[in-house]
Amino acid sequence: MPPDAKARVFFRSLGCPKNQLDTEVMLGSLATRGYAIAERIEDADACVVNTCSFIESAREESVDAILEVADLRESGRLRALVVAGCLPQRYGAELAKELPEVDAFVGTGRFPEIAPILDDALAGRSRGVYVDAGRTHLYDERDPRIPIGPRHSAYMKIAEGCNRxxxxxxxxxxxxxxxxxxxxxLVAEARQLAEGGARELNLVAQDSTAWGWDLPERPGLPDLLRALDEVEGIDWIRLLYLYPTAIGDELVETIAGAQRVLPYVDVPLQHASDAMLRAMKRGATAANQRELVERLRAGIPGLTLRTTFIVGFPGESEADFLELCDFVREARFDRVGVFRYSDEEGTAAAELPGKVPRAEARRRHRELLALQREIMAETLAAQVGREAPVLVDRVAPGLATGRLASQAPEIDGVVFLRGEATEPGQLVPGHITGVRGADLEAEIGAPATAQPAPR
Ligand code: SF4
Incomplete structure (x- = not known):
């Protein structure tokens, strides 16, 4: 620890990339206010657990993580424990009663105050709940940020919150x-990230397609993509979390025509039966979701299509579930995430009748995943023999991994690389030689030099 550092802080960051960005902003804020960042909890004086609470399993994981650290706080090995993020934002006061070991709870709107809050916690001055209902701090390019992921692959939050x-x-x-x-x-941040070594930019928001609607000039996501497409040094721009009914032709054409924006679309469709889509209030029908899949495939050459579905939503009959399976069989998505429905306090669905028994929801979850595994085994096998650029993520003795443009970080598997090991962040030509479960294997060719990167 630097001799003048106030204390060493360890972060445990849970949840999605949007939460990871909040962690990076808190780390930046603490570092500029005299704190040292500890790599291991054993070396820390204080710990911040940045939580997720969007579904039951995420909440359970967050509570388990807090309880693990709470033991260290209780035994005195940690001098302060702060719980931040979605969990306190949602249940701040209740949590404070149930978790007396925690010194402070910081909601999503109060991240910028993390340093003074930690100052107080370490000094034993107060035990507080710092939560503003319905408000989330949205960082900008001026906020100091310490990346916790690899430098060559960065997330950038383009918007926050959701009106759907x-x-x-x-x-x-x-x-x-x-x-x-x-x-x-956003353009300034993209430039900063490129200067810091980022080659891949992953754009995130709760609803990326809504970007710009609330700004006075009312720009749209295609305008933003065209501006980011000009940023030198970035090779891959990846779009995550598109809302299906908001994908217009201009967006499709912009993705297809851009140099750096990848032909990769992540569009959570959630279901495929009209009854379920209506009950979920998605504003979509089975027919227009089918039409969307066709429009995307026709409009974006070489498209990788990722989606997510929810099974076990209240009222989901066996017929609805089978309709969903038929759609998955027919659409042959490249990647599918499947969530099991859980009642969430304050949502319209929690009040709906027709709850699907847990065991039944688990079976549907299992079956849909198994179906997608079969489809994916075929789509991955069809890639063997192809040439494609690989972004190298990790180089360790005897093991190098990377990703194709079709693989988003953390969710779409990796490529195991053979050949001249290079360094992370390099874009190398790969020859795909095999499939390993949800991953691929490839031989590395000569290092790629051409700019911008091939898609
Ligand atoms: S699921 Fe719907 S309400 Fe929830 S963040 Fe996505 S678009 Fe918004």
Missing amino acids: PCAFCAIPGIRGRFQSRRPES
């Missing part, structure tokens, strides 16, 4: 109304 009415989702109540970042702030 999806019946199952607690996010609007937790993260508040939708707010976009300014385009010039």
